[in-house]
Amino acid sequence: MARRRDERRDAEPKARADRTRSRAAGSAPASHDAPTPDGEARHRVDAPPTETRAPTAAPICDPATVLGRLPTGTTLHTELAAAAYSRGHRSSYGPELGSLRAAIDAIDPVSVDLTEPRRRLAAATGEETRLAERVAAARGELRARRETGAETDAAREALDTAAAALAAAQTTRIAAEQALERARDRASASRDERERRLRLQDRLENRQRAARRELARAVYPAFRDALATLPTGDPGAAGDGPTDYAGSRLVGSVAAVRVATLDGPVVLEPAVADAIRAWSGTSPDRALGVATVRPDA
């Protein structure tokens, strides 16, 4: 077990390096979606705490992470899935999870920042409006001077200048509009990619949940037996599957740890340690079947 854990630790950065390389080469990573019977490759496929970039993708069930601390802060499903995993069970979803992760990793949408094009268009539109008002004012001035027979040369010149400036501003505004339009097209293509990635991530999470359910079911008989060995455990509370379990959460977690094959030690929060010590005829280490430590150890 200890050897295996070290391998996993090594496998992580390697997997990441593979991905970086293949992305740099512009090709989809094919290395870790191939369903192989090799235990280590499967390990990488099924135990991904840092593998996916999906921010909300729950790690499926790394045993040391899920069961290494009580309370576990997770569901009985996840605890039992982790226990099953530690005992060598593998879900039938491994290859699918691997190819979903590969597909997600292969999507690398560009980030199109529309802020500058928007700012330039707003400025150009504002300038055009300002100059249009100046042209109107100059035209009014010229008309008034004509009507009163006053000298019009200066007013005509002011109108020509303003009109020329307005024409230039219009050209700038049109160019800004077109630039924003092009940037919006690029952003839209990038959003298509993001949308596709999000759909794949949702599917991945869905399959991870299904994989956890499958793994949890695989050890449910062992879980029921473990409940029977605990002084506070009631195998009758187990029901037919993880969703039926009606017993105490702590007893359920303890039984899940008993089912698991862990290197230990398991960290017990003081309240949990006290609760287990109050059980008759056992100790935390004996109840859990693995060494326990305090959180400050």
Place this chain on the structure above:
Amino acid sequence: MILVVTYSAAARTGLRNVCRRHEDHVVRRLGRAALLEATAYGAFLALRLRETHAADVQIEWTEPFNEFVRVDEDVRAAATAYANRETAATPYASFAAGTDHPAPDAMKRRPL
């Protein structure tokens, strides 16, 4: 109104939280998108999300649609007639052929 569309799980969660906390500023929630009130506060909520999630948040400005202002009469009439046609299986192109109803290609080329 302000339309906010999200394109990642984190942005979607962020939008969901905003909608839950500021219900009175949400006109409608549509899955990973939402329509916010056209107020400075609605804009503040939308911009805050985009500041956090950058390209995973799209913000658009929407207006109520008035077909009597935006759309020519022939298009409105065609929509009504086609929706109430007698033969359900007739595609619109065949339905419009030989009538005064505008052809689909002509409508596709006509901007509003």
